[in-house]
Amino acid sequence: MSVYLEHGLMCPQCYGDSSLVIDVRTTVELTSAGSIETGSHDWDDDSDCQCVDCGHYETVKGFRPTSDPVDTAMCLWEAALETPLPKDLGAAEFRGRIRDLVPDCDETYNFALTLGYDRPFDWDFCPWFVKICGETQLCPDDWRILTQEMCHAA
Numbered sequence: 001m002s003v004y005l006e007h008g009l010m011c012p013q014c015y016g017d018s019s020l021v022i023d024v025r026t027t028v029e030l031t032s033a034g035s036i037e038t039g040s041h042d043w044d045d046d047s048d049c050q051c052v053d054c055g056h057y058e059t060v061k062g063f064r065p066t067s068d069p070v071d072t073a074m075c076l077w078e079a080a081l082e083t084p085l086p087k088d089l090g091a092a093e094f095r096g097r098i099r100d101l102v103p104d105c106d107e108t109y110n111f112a113l114t115l116g117y118d119r120p121f122d123w124d125f126c127p128w129f130v131k132i133c134g135e136t137q138l139c140p141d142d143w144r145i146l147t148q149e150m151c152h153a154a
């Protein structure tokens, strides 16, 4: 079970969902010996939250994914199956590569949307993204430039 599957939250920075720290509200009874929690604890979208994996910090609202990373991974996988598999990768390593592409793919797609991109994510964007990934190692600035070129060519 993961934090995402249990609570619908994951880090927007690293997509980690193994452990998040949230400031909660609770009720305590104060005594001379200290405090005893008497109520349940609760949080909402305005509660502060931090990713244990990378340290990213913002409110809980920012930890609710705007897209489903599982859907993105499946779309990338479908696209990857249409391209020749790298000969030097085993199946598990290849799955790991696809999983690692999810944050960049979502970020790049959201950037493309701001440029007016309106073609299907699964049948158009992901195949383009996987094809580019197979050709070279890219940094975020490369993605922005390539996305701008792709959107203006459409």
Ligand SMILES: [Zn+2]
Pocket: 011, 012, 013, 014, 015, 016, 051, 052, 053, 054, 055, 056
């Ligand atoms: Zn993180």
